[in-house]
Amino acid sequence: xTNFHLLARRNLLLGEGTPLFYEKPVHIVRGEGVMLYxxxxxxxxxxxxxxxxxxxxxxxxxxxxxxxxxxxxxxxRYLHEGILDYAERLLLLHDDSxxxxxxxxxxxxxxxxxxxxxxxxxxxxxxxxxxxxxxxNSAEVGKLTRQDRPDRADPEIRSIPFPQxxxxxxxGLSGLELTELYLAEVTAQIEDFAAKDIxxxxxxxxxxxxxxxxxxIPEEFMARAANVVxxxxxLFITDEVQSGFCRTGSWWGYEVMGFVPDIVSxxxxxxxxxxxxxxxxxxxxxxxxxxxxxxxxxFASSPLQAAVGMAVLEVIESEGLRENAAxxxxxxxxELKQLQAECEPMGDVRGYGLFIGLEWVSDRExxxxxxxxxxxxxxxxxxxxxxxxNAGALGNVLKIRPPLVFQRTHADSFLTAFAETVRGL
Numbered sequence: 001x002t003n004f005h006l007l008a009r010r011n012l013l014l015g016e017g018t019p020l021f022y023e024k025p026v027h028i029v030r031g032e033g034v035m036l037y038x039x040x041x042x043x044x045x046x047x048x049x050x051x052x053x054x055x056x057x058x059x060x061x062x063x064x065x066x067x068x069x070x071x072x073x074x075x076x077r078y079l080h081e082g083i084l085d086y087a088e089r090l091l092l093l094h095d096d097s098x099x100x101x102x103x104x105x106x107x108x109x110x111x112x113x114x115x116x117x118x119x120x121x122x123x124x125x126x127x128x129x130x131x132x133x134x135x136x137n138s139a140e141v142g143k144l145t146r147q148d149r150p151d152r153a154d155p156e157i158r159s160i161p162f163p164q165x166x167x168x169x170x171x172g173l174s175g176l177e178l179t180e181l182y183l184a185e186v187t188a189q190i191e192d193f194a195a196k197d198i199x200x201x202x203x204x205x206x207x208x209x210x211x212x213x214x215x216x217i218p219e220e221f222m223a224r225a226a227n228v229v230x231x232x233x234x235l236f237i238t239d240e241v242q243s244g245f246c247r248t249g250s251w252w253g254y255e256v257m258g259f260v261p262d263i264v265s266x267x268x269x270x271x272x273x274x275x276x277x278x279x280x281x282x283x284x285x286x287x288x289x290x291x292x293x294x295x296x297x298x299f300a301s302s303p304l305q306a307a308v309g310m311a312v313l314e315v316i317e318s319e320g321l322r323e324n325a326a327x328x329x330x331x332x333x334x335e336l337k338q339l340q341a342e343c344e345p346m347g348d349v350r351g352y353g354l355f356i357g358l359e360w361v362s363d364r365e366x367x368x369x370x371x372x373x374x375x376x377x378x379x380x381x382x383x384x385x386x387x388x389x390n391a392g393a394l395g396n397v398l399k400i401r402p403p404l405v406f407q408r409t410h411a412d413s414f415l416t417a418f419a420e421t422v423r424g425l
Contacts, residue, residue, distance in 0.1 A: 003027050021389055022382050023375075031056025034406050036387065045410055047388045047402040053245050053269030054315040055405040061272045064311035068304050076103075076301035086306040089313055091280060093251050095260045100286035102279045103300040107241035107267025108136030110277040114265045115140065115204065117281060117289040118235040124201035126193035128186060128229070130162035132393035134211040135204060135239050144204065156198060158189035162393065164215035166348050166359060167367060178218035186225055190232045202234035202262070207253035210242040213392025214357035214399070216350050223259035230262075235285075241267035241277075242355070246316055246404055249326025249353035256352055274308045275299070321404040325353040332356060332400070332411050339415075343422045345373055354406055358398040360390075371395040377421060384417040 001009075006027060010018060026044065030037040033055040036044045046056070054061060068082075087101045102117075104110045119125060129135070129144040136142065143154045161169055163182040170181050186203070193200050207222055209215055226236035238261040243253030247269070250256050254264070263285065267277035277300075279286075289295065299305075316322060333349055333356060340346045347361035360374040361367055374390035377398060381388055391399040402410070 021378075021387075023379050026382065026387070033058075034403050034410055043385060044382070045386050045402070045414060047386055047400050047406070047414065049387075049403065050242055050247070050268050050401050052272050053247070053404050054272055054312055054319070054321060055403045056273075058272060058311075058315060058405075060315050061308060061311045064307045065274060065304065068307035071303075073302055073304040075298045076296055080303050080306070082303050082306040082310070083301050086310045086313075089310065090278070093313070094264065094280055095254075097260060097282055098264060098280040100281060100283040102286060102289070102295065103305065104267075104277040104279070104297055105275040105299050106136070106277050107239070107265065108138050108141055109297070109300075110241070110265035110267050110279050111135045111141045111204065111237075111239060112138055113279045113289070113295065114237045114239075114263045115201075116293060116295075117263055117279065117285055118202040118204075118237060120289050120292040121285050122199070122201045122233060122235060124199035124234065125156045126158065126190075126198045126200045126234075127156060128158050128160060128189050128203040128234075130205060130209065130212055131159040132162050132212045133159070133205070133209075135206075135241075155196065158192060160185035160189060162209050162212040162215065163218050163221045164209075164212070165218055166215055166350075168218075175219040179221045179224060182218060182221055183224055183228055186228050190228070190234075200232050200234045202237055203229045204237040204239060206239045206241075206243060207257045207261075208243045208248070208352065208355065210355070211391065211393075213359070213394070213397040214351055214355065216348075217257070220258070222254070222257040226259050226261065235262040237261060237263040237265065239265050241265065242401075243352075245269040245312075246322040246325050247353055247355050247401070249322060249329060251322065253352075270312065271305065271308050272312050274305065276305045276309050316404065319405070324407070325404050328406055328408055328411055329353040329356065331408060332415070335411075335415050336418075339419055339422070343425075345370060345425065346422070351400075354400075354402055354404060356400040357392065358400070359392075360396045360398060369394040369396040374398055380421050381417060384421065386414050386417055 027039045028036050029039050036046045134145050143157050168178050229236045238254050244266050248256045263281040265279050270276040336349045347364050348359035350357050360370045362370040374396045388400050
């Protein structure tokens with residue numbers, strides 16, 4: 001079946017407008033490691049997919065999945081030692097204050113749990129996010145998405161301009177001066193909740209601001225924002241769905257930013273493709289949440305989830321993928337920054353570990369965003385066998401986020417293709 005016919009069938013069965021990457025979509029039929037293969041046998045280097053963090057069809061993960069599915073998989077209301085072993089091992093990777101877990105099946109569900117946990121603990125309702133965030137697509141979590149749109153207005157949700165150094169709120173300011181400026185926005189929203197008699201519950205952000213475009217965050221902002229939120233009686237929640245599980249070269253994005261949150265949500269990479277997500281917090285918060293809500297999830301806290309989640313952790317540790325992310329990611333950023341000198345549209349190169357953002361502009365001096373140019377580059381790289389995409393608040397950031405098994409040889413191949421592409425502009 002041709003891609004034309006597949007697309008027509010997709011629109012018929014799944015609805016018009018179901019999202020797809022690339023002007024000419026790719027029909028992927030197989031994956032292995034960092035490689036994906038289409039129906040005609042052409043190979044692509046996957047440089048975007050955060051789900052198979054230890055690589056597509058990793059044999060150790062596949063074996064764990066197969067063995068457990070062939071032994072037992074039931075809902076969450078039976079005792080099972082494997083679930084407890086997984087929770088214990090996962091919690092040991094977090095800060096010592098985060099001692100208890102709630103499991104779910106998606107990042108959206110995890111963020112729902114986190115929001116509810118904060119609201120139950122504080123008795124508040126008001127939540128602060130950024131104006132270009134994405135944390136999921138349920139009715140409640142979806143209220144936090146793109147708060148810059150008037151149709152997203154909700155009295156219990158407030159947003160701040162996302163803190164950044166590339167297009168900051170104030171020109172000519174130092175990092176700490178910018179931090180003060182953005183912290184004032186947090187304080188203003190807390191005060192607005194109070195003025196409108198809406199009790200404050202907390203703030204939810206990705207610690208790297210991934211969907212906002214992975215901007216350079218003014219120094220100390222996250223740590224100091226957490227202090228401001230706590231002083232006002234709220235809880236600080238970090239969404240580690242994109243930034244967690246060694247993506248940055250550290251286990252968690254909050255480690256990179258130098259602070260400890262009250263509640264952490266996790267998702268995508270946890271199960272390497274199996275739906276698995278979770279929330280960790282202090283035991284008092286989790287116990288109160290369970291007492292107040294009676295939460296359960298039929299498909300979460302399952303033996304299958306535990307077996308696969310454990311296998312992912314074992315692969316990351318045994319194969320040194322945290323160290324690999326730091327090494328290869330640092331190498332790529334250094335090489336891209338060298339190329340930036342001869343590539344006018346590459347306005348900024350930033351990121352952490354194997355999570356890189358390239359700000360694409362039509363004028364470097366004025367920093368005018370160029371979404372169309374970013375889309376064009378992503379499509380040209382796809383034709384060369386490298387899959388990335390455009391993202392960010394303005395849609396003009398080339399987002400590079402390969403599986404953690406991505407090696408220097410893959411990086412060199414990409415860098416060659418990228419250089420050829422931009423020199424042909």
